[in-house]
Amino acid sequence: MDVPDSVIKACQEGDQAAFEELIRLSHASVYSLSLRIVGNPEDAAEVTQDVFIKLLRVIKQFRGEAKFSTWLYRVTSNVAITLLRRRSRRNVEVRMEQEDWSLMPAADSSDPAVAAEQHSLKARLDSAIASLPEDYRTVVVMKDVYGMAFEEIAGQLGIQEGTARVRLFRARQKLRIMLHDELAAE
Amino acid sequence: MSEKADAMECVKARELFPAFDEQKFPPEVLGHLEGCEECKAELSEFRALSAGLGSLATADIQPPSWLLGAITERVAETARRRAVVEGARRQMGRVTTGASRQLGEHRVATGSALGLAMLAGALLFGRTRKHGVKAAA
Numbered sequence: 001m002d003v004p005d006s007v008i009k010a011c012q013e014g015d016q017a018a019f020e021e022l023i024r025l026s027h028a029s030v031y032s033l034s035l036r037i038v039g040n041p042e043d044a045a046e047v048t049q050d051v052f053i054k055l056l057r058v059i060k061q062f063r064g065e066a067k068f069s070t071w072l073y074r075v076t077s078n079v080a081i082t083l084l085r086r087r088s089r090r091n092v093e094v095r096m097e098q099e100d101w102s103l104m105p106a107a108d109s110s111d112p113a114v115a116a117e118q119h120s121l122k123a124r125l126d127s128a129i130a131s132l133p134e135d136y137r138t139v140v141v142m143k144d145v146y147g148m149a150f151e152e153i154a155g156q157l158g159i160q161e162g163t164a165r166v167r168l169f170r171a172r173q174k175l176r177i178m179l180h181d182e183l184a185a186e
Numbered sequence: 187m188s189e190k191a192d193a194m195e196c197v198k199a200r201e202l203f204p205a206f207d208e209q210k211f212p213p214e215v216l217g218h219l220e221g222c223e224e225c226k227a228e229l230s231e232f233r234a235l236s237a238g239l240g241s242l243a244t245a246d247i248q249p250p251s252w253l254l255g256a257i258t259e260r261v262a263e264t265a266r267r268r269a270v271v272e273g274a275r276r277q278m279g280r281v282t283t284g285a286s287r288q289l290g291e292h293r294v295a296t297g298s299a300l301g302l303a304m305l306a307g308a309l310l311f312g313r314t315r316k317h318g319v320k321a322a323a
């Protein structure tokens with residue numbers, strides 16, 4: 001996600017065209033984090049829409065102390081966790097089908113064979129994450145994928161930092177076992 | 187060292203691997219890693235897993251094609267509604283301010299009238315009492 005400061009500033013001043021540009025530039029990243037947390041495309045689309053509605057209200061609160069992407073990921077995980085809570089209260093059964101989504105083509109390697117291999121590993125990682133229990137999935141996505149601090153994760157999930165650590169380490173153990181062949185070849 | 191002791195060391199070391207980036211390994215685990223290829227390989231897998239997970243942050247998942255339009259539409263609709271509500275609130279604010287001002291003026295007038303009436307009452311009461319005392323005398 002690469003949103004220029006000028007676009008953010010214009011959004012904070014109420015420029016609607018700038019806000020549309022912000023949506024265009026960041027909606028795929030917001031959707032990706034949402035999907036990795038909530039685990040199914042329908043809910044992820046709902047979370048993504050809610051994030052931008054919330055952003056209309058809170059974008060003025062962005063002071064530039066952190067990177068905009070870090071701040072936006074925080075807002076996104078917050079909205080996604082709220083949906084998870086709502087879903088668990090309604091006891092909704094969630095359909096987990098990672099085959100429903102695919103990674104966007106990456107332009108991070110000049111060698112097509114290397115790029116294809118990296119792409120495939122990332123897809124396998126996403127698939128393994130999707131198969132984790134919700135408690136583990138949320139923490140591993142927030143910490144290991146998006147680099148959030150334990151304090152932040154624990155605060156958002158309403159758990160102790162120690163609990164977040166235990167969940168992360170168990171999630172890593174499960175992922176290593178699931179991805180043993182790919183990881184050993186790395 | 188016996189095979190059993192070796193296996194115990196492997197178990198102890200491997201318990202720490204998922205937290206490899208959170209804490210330093212104690213010297214006995216570092217020593218064990220020097221000579222245990224299996225544990226070394228397992229630790230490498232955790233490191234590779236961590237690197238792979240970190241690389242996902244920049245690997246976006248393809249959103250459904252309708253999503254961008256849906257977000258833009260909902261945001262525009264919300265912004266429109268907010269503008270209407272804010273406009274109404276500003277209007278209400280003006281009406282309320284005007285009404286408060288009028289109410290304030292009314293209060294001052296009422297207060298002044300009440301004050302004057304009390305003063306007049308006190309004077310009248312004082313005079314009546316004086317007369318009453320004189321008449322009794």
